[in-house]
Amino acid sequence: MGASLRDVAQRAGVSVKTVSNVVNGYEHVTPTTRAKVEAALSELNYKPNLSARNLRRGRSGIIALALPELDSPYFAELARAMIKAAEDAGYTVLIDQTDGLLERERHVLAGIRPQLVDGLIVSPLAVGREELAARTDDTPMVLLGESVFEGPADHVAIDNVAAAGIATEHLVSIGRQRIAAIGVQPPDGQGTARLRLQGYLDALGAAGLPVEEDLIKQGETFHRKDGVKAVQELLALPEPPDAVFCFNDLLALGAIRGAHEAGVRVPEDIAIVGIDDIEDGQYSTPSLTTISPDKDQIARLSMEFLQSRMAGDRDAAPREVQADFRLIERESTRGRH
Amino acid sequence: MGASLRDVAQRAGVSVKTVSNVVNGYEHVTPTTRAKVEAALSELNYKPNLSARNLRRGRSGIIALALPELDSPYFAELARAMIKAAEDAGYTVLIDQTDGLLERERHVLAGIRPQLVDGLIVSPLAVGREELAARTDDTPMVLLGESVFEGPADHVAIDNVAAAGIATEHLVSIGRQRIAAIGVQPPDGQGTARLRLQGYLDALGAAGLPVEEDLIKQGETFHRKDGVKAVQELLALPEPPDAVFCFNDLLALGAIRGAHEAGVRVPEDIAIVGIDDIEDGQYSTPSLTTISPDKDQIARLSMEFLQSRMAGDRDAAPREVQADFRLIERESTRGRH
DNA sequence: CTGAAAGCGCTTACAG
DNA sequence: CTGAAAGCGCTTACAG
Numbered sequence: 001m002g003a004s005l006r007d008v009a010q011r012a013g014v015s016v017k018t019v020s021n022v023v024n025g026y027e028h029v030t031p032t033t034r035a036k037v038e039a040a041l042s043e044l045n046y047k048p049n050l051s052a053r054n055l056r057r058g059r060s061g062i063i064a065l066a067l068p069e070l071d072s073p074y075f076a077e078l079a080r081a082m083i084k085a086a087e088d089a090g091y092t093v094l095i096d097q098t099d100g101l102l103e104r105e106r107h108v109l110a111g112i113r114p115q116l117v118d119g120l121i122v123s124p125l126a127v128g129r130e131e132l133a134a135r136t137d138d139t140p141m142v143l144l145g146e147s148v149f150e151g152p153a154d155h156v157a158i159d160n161v162a163a164a165g166i167a168t169e170h171l172v173s174i175g176r177q178r179i180a181a182i183g184v185q186p187p188d189g190q191g192t193a194r195l196r197l198q199g200y201l202d203a204l205g206a207a208g209l210p211v212e213e214d215l216i217k218q219g220e221t222f223h224r225k226d227g228v229k230a231v232q233e234l235l236a237l238p239e240p241p242d243a244v245f246c247f248n249d250l251l252a253l254g255a256i257r258g259a260h261e262a263g264v265r266v267p268e269d270i271a272i273v274g275i276d277d278i279e280d281g282q283y284s285t286p287s288l289t290t291i292s293p294d295k296d297q298i299a300r301l302s303m304e305f306l307q308s309r310m311a312g313d314r315d316a317a318p319r320e321v322q323a324d325f326r327l328i329e330r331e332s333t334r335g336r337h
Numbered sequence: 338m339g340a341s342l343r344d345v346a347q348r349a350g351v352s353v354k355t356v357s358n359v360v361n362g363y364e365h366v367t368p369t370t371r372a373k374v375e376a377a378l379s380e381l382n383y384k385p386n387l388s389a390r391n392l393r394r395g396r397s398g399i400i401a402l403a404l405p406e407l408d409s410p411y412f413a414e415l416a417r418a419m420i421k422a423a424e425d426a427g428y429t430v431l432i433d434q435t436d437g438l439l440e441r442e443r444h445v446l447a448g449i450r451p452q453l454v455d456g457l458i459v460s461p462l463a464v465g466r467e468e469l470a471a472r473t474d475d476t477p478m479v480l481l482g483e484s485v486f487e488g489p490a491d492h493v494a495i496d497n498v499a500a501a502g503i504a505t506e507h508l509v510s511i512g513r514q515r516i517a518a519i520g521v522q523p524p525d526g527q528g529t530a531r532l533r534l535q536g537y538l539d540a541l542g543a544a545g546l547p548v549e550e551d552l553i554k555q556g557e558t559f560h561r562k563d564g565v566k567a568v569q570e571l572l573a574l575p576e577p578p579d580a581v582f583c584f585n586d587l588l589a590l591g592a593i594r595g596a597h598e599a600g601v602r603v604p605e606d607i608a609i610v611g612i613d614d615i616e617d618g619q620y621s622t623p624s625l626t627t628i629s630p631d632k633d634q635i636a637r638l639s640m641e642f643l644q645s646r647m648a649g650d651r652d653a654a655p656r657e658v659q660a661d662f663r664l665i666e667r668e669s670t671r672g673r674h
Numbered sequence: 675c676t677g678a679a680a681g682c683g684c685t686t687a688c689a690g
Numbered sequence: 691c692t693g694a695a696a697g698c699g700c701t702t703a704c705a706g
Contacts, residue, residue: 002475004698004699014676015677015678016677016678016701017677017701018675020700024701028675029676030675030676033675045473047474048452049452049698049699050453050700051389051391051397051452051700052388052392052682052700054388055389055392055683055700056681056682056699056700062431070407070416071410073410073413079407080408084434092433092449094430094431095432097421113387114384114385114386115339115388115389116387138339224616253617256622257620257621260622279561282561283593284594285593285621285622341684342684342685343683353693354685354686354693354694355693357684357685357686365691370691370692386684388682388683389682389684389685390685391698392685392700393683393686452699
């Protein structure tokens with residue numbers, strides 16, 4: 001294969017140590033020596049063996065990012081931000097796609113790739129709080145997404161209750177009275193949905209609007225198709241809603257599509273708002289009002305937490321931080337009816 | 338940190354070799370010995386050090402996937418398929434996001450992470466054929482995307498000329514006469530655009546339609562915003578087109594949005610077709626007619642090529658394979674005007 | 675400023 | 691079936 005340090009050392013007529021010094025940018029090397037070594041280095045097209053280096057150094061410079069799915073735009077956009085933030089910090093990212101499956105999330109938490117990955121950023125869907133807390137692997141970890149973990153590890157998220165509240169409130173503010181929700185999960189489902197439901201209910205209460213069971217719909221996988229289906233059921237109701245708060249943008253885009261298919265106008269007949277601010281929502285017809293979490297900030301904060309843990313600060317109490325978000329008004333909630 | 342093989346060996350009262358045998362599932366181990374070892378293994382919560390194993394074995398089980406951007410839906414969907422295919426083959430994927438920048442693509446080709454990655458799947462945008470051919474790093478590599486490489490490495494792609502031809506032809510078949518194109522690149526731009534332009538021109542020729550310079554628009558970054566801008570320019574023409582072939586779905590979705598903003602109906606006034614079959618196109622209003630490349634097949638073929646190279650078949654002539662694609666008709670080209 | 679040597683944790687011929 | 695030992699390629703005290 002490629003040349004080793006020893007090959008280079010031989011060719012340059014110096015010791016392995018000296019070559020290593022040059023390769024690693026150690027300052028105190030005679031110009032002459034350095035020149036000789038560098039010549040040999042490039043003649044042999046030397047590339048360090050990273051496995052060996054990692055073994056010796058006890059670190060790899062790789063962190064794993066475990067996400068439910070890479071082709072859901074929110075996660076894709078988050079992954080981009082994360083890869084960028086990791087790179088700025090000198091790390092590269094390895095991605096694990098869990099599909100939100102319990103089995104796979106467990107596998108990640110138990111430590112796939114021991115000693116190959118210096119840290120872990122995980123967005124769990126299936127695994128619960130207790131299991132997270134009972135983790136035996138000691139690779140530094142940062143949690144993403146929900147906000148009901150209560151301390152098994154550092155955690156970065158937006159305030160989901162508040163975000164959902166603001167989205168719902170916005171629908172109230174434009175004069176809507178029958179506000180539906182799409183994205184509720186079965187009782188054992190993910191916490192994000194529970195928190196967003198909470199925010200929705202809080203906002204209805206604050207506005208003095210009644211809660212109607214019929215207007216609260218499940219969104220099993222948080223994908224467009226669930227949004228289509230749910231909105232169709234809502235529109236088939238004897239007294240359909242005049243607005244929908246969708247627990248994410250994909251559901252909302254599905255809802256827009258479903259309304260269109262049913263011949264119902266958005267926003268005139270039904271206003272729609274989502275959460276995530278994925279790019280699609282800027283270009284859909286109508287464009288989508290949404291809550292925009294600061295993805296770059298989430299990425300940056302996650303890396304900061306992870307870095308401090310990787311740097312040795314393992315025992316400090318788990319930290320919890322909430323990233324910024326803001327409401328972005330677009331066509332799907334414009335105007336009154 | 339964690340326990341090493343030696344720790345386990347001591348505890349079990351056997352040699353390191355025996356523990357290694359058990360860990361690696363070597364068959365010929367006495368049940369008694371195995372039991373002892375397994376007990377020690379779980380008592381110490383042993384996890385193999387992958388860096389050490391990789392160093393020794395000379396392989397890592399990791400392949401790198403270098404894509405322009407992870408948050409472009411086509412690449413996100415392709416990445417998902419690739420991660421899946423790699424996993425089926427026992428590999429994990431590390432993603433490099435090049436942003437299509439020459440500098441970063443070069444870095445990938447020169448071998449970032451030497452010996453840490455067994456193989457490379459690259460979708461180059463900026464780097465040209467000559468440079469690919471002149472690569473010095475000998476990590477096995479598979480190329481994705483264009484089809485004008487002519488042999489520097491194994492290559493998987495769809496037949497872009499044919500795909501563009503079929504898309505254009507479809508517009509002809511529904512009676513359109515003034516068919517525009519969006520997505521042309523500056524002369525030194527990527528080959529994909531050149532090939533799709535070729536297919537477009539071929540189809541116009543075959544249909545006996547004239548080529549009009551005014552109807553051929555650039556699409557610098559292949560993103561939605563370029564589609565919006567280009568379609569607006571087209572619609573401002575004294576004699577606007579009645580159809581547009583967009584070189585990818587993102588451009589097409591932008592074009593739909595742009596037409597909507599201009600008060601022009603799709604498909605009645607202007608029919609639109611794209612390439613990629615990203616999920617958004619199923620749910621847009623109107624839904625998008627497109628060419629669907631078989632992404633799973635692309636992923637599978639790439640892995641097969643890569644595996645054969647990684648298995649040692651380094652010197653065989655570079656292979657070229659074309660993945661399947663098909664036209665999917667949706668609302669954006671339905672009906673005649 | 676440079677060298678000789680140990681050792682990171684593993685796998686693998688080689689013996690027995 | 692199991693053990694003792696070498697070595698993958700690197701980094702890093704330790705000398706000098």
